[in-house]
Amino acid sequence: MNDYAIATVIPPRGAAAPVERRARSGVVSLPVPQVSASRASAMRYGLARIDASGRVADRAILTTLGWSSGDSLMITVVESAIVVHRDPSGVFAVPAAPYLTLPAVVRRRAGVRAGDQLLVAVDATCGVLVIHPLAALDTMLVSYHASLLGGEDRDGRTE
Template structure:
């Protein structure tokens, strides 16, 4: 879990190091099904900040309803060079779906 600062940065260096990313790493950042996907891409227009923080673009934050101070769940696949950022709304939806499945759907 990590917090989004007022500028849209995530300051979790542990996950950045686990992914092997540096300030030279080119990234593609996009929203997909309410999640923020960050992928290695030789044509990516994004990079980490000088402090190795991930800056999420304002448009992506807006699409996902992220505000400063909110905490997000980070999940990485280092072998694939992918980081998935789970905003609170996406986590809520996943929990509702899991509980619905575990509790038998609409059954009383």
């Protein structure tokens, strides 16, 4: 995702104008909450494919996190998300090639297969990488969108 796409999603800083809605007795102004564009962490997002060897095709991950060849990593699967961070007691290591390689046991536990597209979320401030298979992202978004639409899922059933 480029900076232009990010800038179009995040609202500009400053006070938001009130939303006006016509009522029978006249105009009613509703306050609009101000959304801050600044965050405590420096998150970066991307989409990457994983190959048959477990390599995640996004070299920028290691650059953003400052990881280098031989660094020990802790890789944990939490539900379907893969959480990776540098840890001296980690049993995995950053390979010599500028890629992140996910071991087969991790891929199996997370349900990730060769060719799958992944959402890569990097928190450079904390030095953490979270990888989500797109199927998990779909589940999260369906649930979130249902909450926005009054608690109904795709079939119109209330949860």
